[in-house]
Amino acid sequence: MPKKVLIQLDCDPQPSTFDAIVAVDAGADVLLRHGGVTAENVVPLVHGGMFTRGGGDLASTAIFVGGSDVAAAEAVAAKIRSTFFGPVRLGVLVDPSGANTTAAAAVVAAGRHVPLAAGAAAPCRAVVLGGTGPVGQRVARLLAGKGTHVAVVSRSRERAEAVTRQLIDAKGVSAANLQAVEHHGGFRADSGFARVLAAADVIVAAGAAGATLLDSAGRLAAANARVFIDLNAVPPSGIEGVSAGDKARADGQAVVYGALGVGGTKMKIHKAALARIFSATDAFLDAEDLLAIGEGLEAARRSMDSP
Numbered sequence: 001m002p003k004k005v006l007i008q009l010d011c012d013p014q015p016s017t018f019d020a021i022v023a024v025d026a027g028a029d030v031l032l033r034h035g036g037v038t039a040e041n042v043v044p045l046v047h048g049g050m051f052t053r054g055g056g057d058l059a060s061t062a063i064f065v066g067g068s069d070v071a072a073a074e075a076v077a078a079k080i081r082s083t084f085f086g087p088v089r090l091g092v093l094v095d096p097s098g099a100n101t102t103a104a105a106a107v108v109a110a111g112r113h114v115p116l117a118a119g120a121a122a123p124c125r126a127v128v129l130g131g132t133g134p135v136g137q138r139v140a141r142l143l144a145g146k147g148t149h150v151a152v153v154s155r156s157r158e159r160a161e162a163v164t165r166q167l168i169d170a171k172g173v174s175a176a177n178l179q180a181v182e183h184h185g186g187f188r189a190d191s192g193f194a195r196v197l198a199a200a201d202v203i204v205a206a207g208a209a210g211a212t213l214l215d216s217a218g219r220l221a222a223a224n225a226r227v228f229i230d231l232n233a234v235p236p237s238g239i240e241g242v243s244a245g246d247k248a249r250a251d252g253q254a255v256v257y258g259a260l261g262v263g264g265t266k267m268k269i270h271k272a273a274l275a276r277i278f279s280a281t282d283a284f285l286d287a288e289d290l291l292a293i294g295e296g297l298e299a300a301r302r303s304m305d306s307p
């Protein structure tokens with residue numbers, strides 16, 4: 001069996017040490033780490049992986065695409081996809097800024113407590129605070145993809161609308177299932193934001209590190225919400241009263257998760273995804289695939305727990 005070689009392609013000048021360590025922990029024997037990768041210079045790096053091993057041995061080479069500039073990483077991923085041909089391809093995991101694994105883990109956490117899929121008696125309603133960032137956009141995309149009604153909240157109506165438009169145009173989400181909401185912080189009981197909170201079943205805060213997006217008055221207004229998830233690990237919390245370590249902590253009629261409470265699931269998804277790209281050369285794992293992996297892990301966990 002040839003050694004498992006992971007080609008780590010990072011758009012930042014220095015490839016992420018976090019992504020490298022997770023790869024080693026997930027079983028990669030050798031890491032080839034490249035920084036400063038762009039859609040213009042990636043092809044020779046991909047060819048090097050495609051043409052060195054043949055037949056079944058090709059599955060022992062895989063590619064990870066990362067970096068903090070999500071748009072640049074997605075352009076690299078698109079270039080890699082178009083470089084493959086026929087059976088000459090490698091398993092690929094795309095997770096810039098950890099946005100795909102984090103969003104998938106947040107949706108798995110929400111789905112433990114509320115039916116997210118279309119077909120439930122009343123469609124689930126979710127609010128994504130900070131919904132314009134890399135993580136928030138993907139949370140919105142994954143929830144909408146399951147049939148949940150999603151309110152994308154931003155300090156700018158234009159930015160929120162750009163996200164909902166993108167979901168409609170690129171992902172085929174029905175406009176009826178999306179709402180763009182402008183909110184500038186603080187809370188007013190007579191605002192549109194208050195009405196959106198009052199109707200919510202799930203609230204996910206995906207705002208920038210250290211920014212509080214939902215204060216205690218906002219939490220009270222979200223009286224029907226059954227799940228609050230705060231993905232910000234840097235104090236103060238993104239949702240007042242939620243601690244980073246909270247993991248399905250009961251709080252009134254809701255459960256709350258903090259960033260570390262979701263982080264364990266994120267890590268499991270990341271490692272399982274790395275295992276997948278070393279077993280299937282046709283695996284090209286994006287946010288939706290990572291959610292499917294997370295849901296599979298969740299189903300396995302539940303069946304282990306059941307008597």
Ligand SMILES: NC(=O)c1ccc[n+]([C@@H]2O[C@H](COP(=O)([O-])OP(=O)(O)OC[C@H]3O[C@@H](n4cnc5c(N)ncnc54)[C@H](OP(=O)(O)O)[C@@H]3O)[C@@H](O)[C@H]2O)c1
Binds near residue numbers: 159160266
């Ligand atoms: N748990 C994990 O493993 C993990 C992994 C990755 C990321 N994270 C966390 O997930 C969160 C989202 O990550 P990200 O990279 O998507 O975040 P980001 O791009 O830094 O920010 C997300 C959004 O927050 C809004 N925002 C920025 N500054 C704000 C402020 N001062 N007040 C209110 N809103 C503000 C912006 O939206 P508008 O300008 O449109 O309002 C921005 O698009 C972060 O807290 C990050 O640390 C966690």
